[in-house]
Amino acid sequence: MCKVLFVDDEPIALEGIRMLADWEGLGFEVCGMCSDGEEALKVMIECRPSLVITDIRMSGIDGLELIRQAQLLSKAYKPIFIIMSGYGDFKYAQSALRYGVRHYLLKPIMDDEWESTLGDVMEELTSRQQVLDQLEMTISQLLPMMMAPILRGELEELDECISKRIGELDQEAEGWKCILIEGLNEEEMASCSSYVYAKKAMFVDLMPGQACLVVDCAEDVRGLAGKVYDGLRQQDSAIYVSIGPPVQSLRKLHVSYSGAVEASVHHFFYDHGGLVDYENADRLEFSYNLGIMAMLEELLGAAERLQEQEASSILNQVFASFQNKKIAPDMVRMLCVHVVLKSMDVLRELEVVSMDMWSLFRNELQNGPKSLTTLEQSVWRYLNEYMRRLRERRESSSGHPLYGIERYIQENYKFPLTIKDIGKRFYMNPVYLGHAFVKKYGVGMIEYIHDLRINEAKKLLTESAATIRSIAEGVGYVHYHHFLREFEKRVMEKPVEYREAAYDVRKKGNE
Numbered sequence: 001m002c003k004v005l006f007v008d009d010e011p012i013a014l015e016g017i018r019m020l021a022d023w024e025g026l027g028f029e030v031c032g033m034c035s036d037g038e039e040a041l042k043v044m045i046e047c048r049p050s051l052v053i054t055d056i057r058m059s060g061i062d063g064l065e066l067i068r069q070a071q072l073l074s075k076a077y078k079p080i081f082i083i084m085s086g087y088g089d090f091k092y093a094q095s096a097l098r099y100g101v102r103h104y105l106l107k108p109i110m111d112d113e114w115e116s117t118l119g120d121v122m123e124e125l126t127s128r129q130q131v132l133d134q135l136e137m138t139i140s141q142l143l144p145m146m147m148a149p150i151l152r153g154e155l156e157e158l159d160e161c162i163s164k165r166i167g168e169l170d171q172e173a174e175g176w177k178c179i180l181i182e183g184l185n186e187e188e189m190a191s192c193s194s195y196v197y198a199k200k201a202m203f204v205d206l207m208p209g210q211a212c213l214v215v216d217c218a219e220d221v222r223g224l225a226g227k228v229y230d231g232l233r234q235q236d237s238a239i240y241v242s243i244g245p246p247v248q249s250l251r252k253l254h255v256s257y258s259g260a261v262e263a264s265v266h267h268f269f270y271d272h273g274g275l276v277d278y279e280n281a282d283r284l285e286f287s288y289n290l291g292i293m294a295m296l297e298e299l300l301g302a303a304e305r306l307q308e309q310e311a312s313s314i315l316n317q318v319f320a321s322f323q324n325k326k327i328a329p330d331m332v333r334m335l336c337v338h339v340v341l342k343s344m345d346v347l348r349e350l351e352v353v354s355m356d357m358w359s360l361f362r363n364e365l366q367n368g369p370k371s372l373t374t375l376e377q378s379v380w381r382y383l384n385e386y387m388r389r390l391r392e393r394r395e396s397s398s399g400h401p402l403y404g405i406e407r408y409i410q411e412n413y414k415f416p417l418t419i420k421d422i423g424k425r426f427y428m429n430p431v432y433l434g435h436a437f438v439k440k441y442g443v444g445m446i447e448y449i450h451d452l453r454i455n456e457a458k459k460l461l462t463e464s465a466a467t468i469r470s471i472a473e474g475v476g477y478v479h480y481h482h483f484l485r486e487f488e489k490r491v492m493e494k495p496v497e498y499r500e501a502a503y504d505v506r507k508k509g510n511e
Helices: 011-018 037-047 063-070 090-098 111-141 143-151 160-172 186-195 221-233 250-269 293-304 308-325 329-349 357-367 372-395 401-412 419-425 430-441 445-463 468-474 480-491 495-510
Strands: 002-007 028-034 051-055 080-085 103-106 176-182 201-207 210-216 240-243 275-277
Touching (some): 002 011, 011 028, 028 037, 037 063, 103 111, 143 201, 143 210, 143 250, 176 250, 186 221, 210 221, 221 240, 221 275, 250 275, 293 308, 293 329, 293 430, 308 372, 401 419, 401 430, 401 445, 419 430, 419 445, 430 445, 445 468, 445 480, 445 495, 468 480, 468 495, 480 495
Parallel strands (some): 002 028, 002 051, 080 103
Antiparallel strands (some): 176 210, 201 210
16 A cells, blocks of 8 residues: 655645545545654655655745655655645746656645546656566566676676566665575574565575675664564574675675675674664774783683683783774684693693693684684683692692792802792793782792792801801802992891991890
8 A cells, every 4th residue: 555645834725635536435545644844754764665756835845845854764765745735836836846846736626636646656656666566577587596696706798688577676675785694404494584575675686594684774784684584593594694784786785795795794793682783883893903912811820820810810801802803703712722832831841631621612713603602711711620630730730839949049049049940940921920920929930939048047147157158158149239239228237237236135145
């Protein structure tokens, strides 16, 4: 049923238009009776009436301005206008003709003139509907067979009849967009075409698991894509829907299809549901910034220290950074492989069986997880297994590795020691070891070594007559001035002053 809209600033005139014909009997639905052009324009945007009967002289937006603005709404939307006016001024007729209006009636309207005009309108609308029906038939029966090679850019030469029909369709359409649907099984592929309800849309079976809807840009493309997505997700299908950029001709569909494929990559960041539209250009620039490496080292350190809560928190931060910075999916996978390989090195150094660990993560990489969240879950499962094996190895030895490291430092602080050498001895990354030591003992490892050396020096200064230089060398300082600096920093006195003060205290005690 066609829709008709009445526009006049006089209520009596509006009612008179309604009484001019048996609109329902003629196949019309009255979608609005507006008293001004502004209200009428809103109704036209919402209802898209096929026929608009309007007065010329109205306050605000008059009849001619309404026609002008209506022509800007859409290239494809071309309603028929009948102008009814009580003014015979030639300039109004001229303006109406300039806007393509062919039906201009002066009030009062004669019955025979009205019947003739309405007959012409009905004939034109009928003709338009026949064209639309023919287009729909052509699209549904013939063109879809040709669309797959056109979408892939494989078809350069077109049959003359097909080429002509494509030209006709292009003239009727605002343009075309591809809706790419991925992850379909055979049953879903067969049912997917049922979601094509738009008049200018066609279903294209591209390859196993992948289909495409080619839709006139005049349609609500995003709304259609959303309904397809919702309908398939109700079947618990892990499907991905992407919208390509608009193209003006069906011959250029491969550009829209390529854009949809490019946009599809971004489902990696939007696994929570919905669809991705190529025209959201701010999402289409991937980053290859490796500034996140420091966070990965922190993650590995937390895992090596068996701090599960901290490791989980850091992992969440890492993947949030992947999301926010739009790190390229291939780069994300590479960084995840880095975490896996580095952790496996630790297991090998501790002589822990680790070859089977790779299989926990290899499947995710081979299948190319579409979802960032899926990949994060895979990394966390791997890290849990990594920490479990690491914990078992350490529990089977002498308890927490830091206890052994502390004993080793206490026994060897008089010798040259570095965090790197200690980490190598105890199979721990120096960075992780440094963080773990501070967290457990509240002081850095190097400061801890200086404390041990200076405490021993204080003891020797009060209990022996050795020279200060020999004491400095004996507790592990190669450079005398280094010893003096560390001693004064901790004791707030020079070594000689400390020795003299200790001597005086001892002397007084003897007296």
